[in-house]
Amino acid sequence: MWLRELKAAQSRLKWSRCPTTISTDSIEKVADEVVVCAKCRLCETRKHAVPGEGSSSARVMFVGEGPGQQEDIQGRPFVGDAGKLLTELLQSVGLRREDVYITNVVKCRPPNNRTPRKDEAAACRPYLERQLALIRPKVICPMGNSAIRALVESEESVTALHGVPFEKDSITYFPMYHPAAALYTASLKRVMEEDFQKLRGLLDSVTG
Numbered sequence: 502m503w504l505r506e507l508k509a510a511q512s513r514l515k516w517s518r519c520p521t522t523i524s525t526d527s528i529e530k531v532a533d534e535v536v537v538c539a540k541c542r543l544c545e546t547r548k549h550a551v552p553g554e555g556s557s558s559a560r561v562m563f564v565g566e567g568p569g570q571q572e573d574i575q576g577r578p579f580v581g582d583a584g585k586l587l588t589e590l591l592q593s594v595g596l597r598r599e600d601v602y603i604t605n606v607v608k609c610r611p612p613n614n615r616t617p618r619k620d621e622a623a624a625c626r627p628y629l630e631r632q633l634a635l636i637r638p639k640v641i642c643p644m645g646n647s648a649i650r651a652l653v654e655s656e657e658s659v660t661a662l663h664g665v666p667f668e669k670d671s672i673t674y675f676p677m678y679h680p681a682a683a684l685y686t687a688s689l690k691r692v693m694e695e696d697f698q699k700l701r702g703l704l705d706s707v708t709g
């Protein structure tokens with residue numbers, strides 16, 4: 502109750518833009534909004550929206566393209582074949598899914614797993630931005646070209662960008678291949694394993 506009164510007082514005093522305004526946003530609130538969202542056409546064909554999951558104090562956040570069939574059925578990110586590989590790669594460097602945060606550029610499955618359209622990614626973007634602002638990860642890993650396009654101001658593809666960290670606004674970005682790519686092209690699995698080793702070193706260096 503006091504919080505509502507404080508917010509009302511802040512807005513009466515035109516303090517709502519004051520940087521000390523108390524944020525009442527939360528990861529749970531984002532998820533509650535995502536599961537009923539109808540801001541783009543993908544809501545018409547989804548079974549379940551997939552907000553994301555993991556630790557709300559994660560030091561590293563993984564961003565994929567969008568839910569696939571299994572994710573759409575279960576409402577959880579990366580639980581199909583690509584997800585199994587992601588879980589294995591995490592484990593190979595001593596990380597558990599619960600230690601990291603995993604989400605996607607769009608929270609609803611595109612029909613037949615097509616690439617999300619620009620307007621869909623734009624409609625969904627505020628959710629990703631709120632998740633980033635709430636979790637404040639030290640390292641963000643965009644996985645694959647859709648996530649790279651959404652998060653990194655570069656026209657380069659994942660082939661050029663993967664495995665090389667760079668910093669922007671005090672956040673380290675570490676682009677990676679999408680694990681689904683390694684299911685199609687076996688040789689990429691080795692590359693992903695090496696990138697995860699690099700990520701391990703990066704996490705140790707940025708967070709001590």
Ligand code: URA
Binds near residue numbers: 565569579581584605
């Ligand atoms: N592919 C993605 O990009 N995201 C998922 O959650 C699953 C597969």
Ligand code: SF4
Binds near residue numbers: 538541624
């Ligand atoms: Fe809403 Fe994002 Fe789902 Fe579109 S993809 S309906 S913007 S949650």
